[in-house]
Structures are given as C-alpha cells and as structure tokens.
Amino acid sequence: MSNVKLVDTPNGHAGEGYFATSLDKVIGLARANSIWPLPFATSCCGIEFMATMASNYDLGRFGAERLSFSPRQADLLMVMGTIAKKMGPIVRQVYLQMAEPRWVIAVGACASSGGIFDTYSVLQGIDKVVPVDVYVPGCPPRPEQIIDGILKIQELVKNEPLRRRNSEEYKELMASYGIM
Numbered sequence: 238m239s240n241v242k243l244v245d246t247p248n249g250h251a252g253e254g255y256f257a258t259s260l261d262k263v264i265g266l267a268r269a270n271s272i273w274p275l276p277f278a279t280s281c282c283g284i285e286f287m288a289t290m291a292s293n294y295d296l297g298r299f300g301a302e303r304l305s306f307s308p309r310q311a312d313l314l315m316v317m318g319t320i321a322k323k324m325g326p327i328v329r330q331v332y333l334q335m336a337e338p339r340w341v342i343a344v345g346a347c348a349s350s351g352g353i354f355d356t357y358s359v360l361q362g363i364d365k366v367v368p369v370d371v372y373v374p375g376c377p378p379r380p381e382q383i384i385d386g387i388l389k390i391q392e393l394v395k396n397e398p399l400r401r402r403n404s405e406e407y408k409e410l411m412a413s414y415g416i417m
C-alpha cells in the first residue's frame with residue numbers, strides 16, 4: 238500500500254474535520270481522474286497506444302483505462318495515426334457525437350500535422366476539422382510521450398472553469414469550426 242499515490246488535494250481551506258474548496262476544483266479533480274478516452278487509431282501510432290494501455294505502462298494508473306468506442310460515452314478523443322482527407326469528416330462526426338465537456342489529443346506527427354505525408358490525400362493535421370487541446374510530437378511517440386499528453390490533458394481538465402464552455406471565446410472557437 239505504501240506505493241499507492243493519492244492525487245493532490247486541490248487548493249482550499251483545511252481545518253480539524255473539514256476541508257473546503259470551490260465546486261470547480263472538486264469537479265475538475267473528479268473529471269481529470271476519470272477520463273474515458275475514445276481511441277481513434279488509424280495506423281502505427283495506434284500500436285504505441287496499445288503499449289501505453291498494456292501492463293508495462295498501464296494507463297489505468299491515471300484513471301483512464303476505461304476506453305470508449307462509443308463517442309457518446311467518451312470525453313477524450315485521441316486521434317492516433319495518418320488521417321486521409323476522406324477520413325476528416327468522420328473524425329469530425331465522432332467529435333460532434335461526443336457530449337460536452339470533451340477534449341482532443343492529436344497523437345503523433347501525422348495527426349498533428351500530416352507528418353511525413355505531405356501529399357494531396359492526407360489531412361495536414363486534425364485541427365483542420367476539430368479543435369485540438371494537446372499535441373503529442375513524435376513518429377511514433379513513445380508510450381511515455383502519450384502518457385505525458387494525458388497528464389497535460391488532466392491539467393487542463395482540472396483547471397477548467399465550469400463556465401468556460403458557455404464563454405464567448407469558446408463559442409467563437411466552435412464557430413470557427415462551423416460548430417454551433
């Protein structure tokens with residue numbers, strides 16, 4: 238049991254028999270440690286993700302081991318691999334089917350920028366069709382890098398104000414992708 242690491246307590250006020258913090262922080266803490274990823278894997282980077290899930294790296298240590306192959310039960314879209322232009326609308330449709338709040342990681346060079354495939358048929362980054370929160374570099378990224386991307390997402394989730402999704406900035410971001 239001595240190896241079990243508890244998550245950090247959010248900022249707040251502690252006293253004898255009580256701890257007080259804001260609702261934002263409690264919800265952020267719960268969300269950040271119970272992420273349900275949707276793995277959208279199209280090529281080699283997906284294999285690295287399999288290693289990330291397996292016992293050596295074990296994404297379950299971060300509370301994100303429950304993969305969802307249904308967008309409606311996922312809150313983190315992980316795009317891993319080369320995305321052909323004809324796949325772009327599918328990525329977007331999956332994103333649209335996810336309920337808010339939702340986050341997106343582009344895993345690897347292909348999902349982030351098209352990677353080595355600067356060709357007529359390959360989407361030059363999934364941020365052409367959906368907003369991306371975290372980019373993981375590498376071709377392929379090692380499992381440690383994918384985990385680092387998840388940790389970055391956890392930081393974003395933990396610190397996101399509850400009202401962000403109703404803000405004008407967020408609506409503008411969505412509108413720039415044609416999402417109302």
Ligand code: SF4
Pocket residue numbers: 280281282283317318319345346347348352353375376377378
């Ligand atoms: S970034 Fe590299 S490893 Fe990942 S899908 Fe593209 S070519 Fe494959």
